[in-house]
Amino acid sequence: MNMQHRGGSISGSRIHEIKAGLDTVQWGAFDGSTKPVCHVASGDIIDIECLCHHAGDAAELLMDEAIRAIYDGIPEETRAPGVHIITGPIYVEGAEPGDTLECRVLNMRPRLKYGVNFAGSWGLLHEAFGAKEHVIVYEADINAGVARAVYQYEYDSPKRAIPGRYTKVDPAARKPALEGFVVPLRLHFGTAGVCPAADGPISTVPPGPHGGNVDNREFVAGTRMFYPVQRKGALFWCGDTHFAEGDGEVNGTAIEAHVNATIQLVLHKGARGRNPILETAEHWICHGFNEDLDEAVREAVLEMIALLQTEWGISRMEAYSLCSVAGDVRVTQVVDGVKGAHIAIRRDMKR
Structure with a gap:
């Protein structure tokens, strides 16, 4: 891995708190002109509040005073x-x-403890379901690790095109x-990443090299995502949080x-990949993004080949072989215009 950590001791990290408020969130855009809400050094820890944009679909359950x-x-x-609400940006010194x-x-x-699944017009089978949109409200049971x-x-x-609208529903229309x-609960970020290089407001909907709306359900506590820095200070945002998601996110x-999340931001000098790389306790996961799902898969595999060459010092053909015999290619999501794919490889294969 051609990177070097920069910053103070991780054990001596400062702790920052960022509450979600009108002065700390953006609705729908990454924008490099936005004033940072916090400056951190490499290794600092941040307690950060993240909001979803569907609270209006069950406001009596998904809103407190600050959210409202x-x-x-x-x-x-x-x-x-x-459409997404994201908290930030966080400026990382030296990035x-x-x-x-x-x-x-x-x-x-x-x-x-409540969340919403919304079957939207952008879902995979919208027309097959009579072009109807549909809401199911869930309650999380943290102790049991499930939602009902x-x-x-x-x-x-x-x-519906206006995100966050309050939904007025006759109680009689609510059904079991x-x-x-x-x-099963899998709390994770749907949208997180650094500011794209392009100027002006950049939509939160499509994922890309900056990260953004990657929607990888594996991005849970105990994992780490590596983002290619696009701008000075990195300008990191996160939000669009989820209780659970299936690979594909097919209904929208x-x-x-x-x-609420606790994260640690660590700066590495040098590049690791062209797209975000997720590292779990057991796997490396590389991503590909394209409007054509075949091309998204191809990009993810190429990213993994490059990573395995760097990490293990093997040839390009050897890495390609491992991707075929030991890699798991999955569809991250198919509903964000730019489709996402990822491939996972176990990190313990070299012994």
């Missing part, structure tokens, strides 16, 4: 060009284009949902929920 103030305080016409920013997820916990459905209802407003079923969303 954000929903009421950000004009609808400014929630663009994307320059060509470096790598590592985000270690130390802890994730629900702010409120609370109720469901159809959503047919023509104004998935009685007797549980969904995960269980969208508010999550």
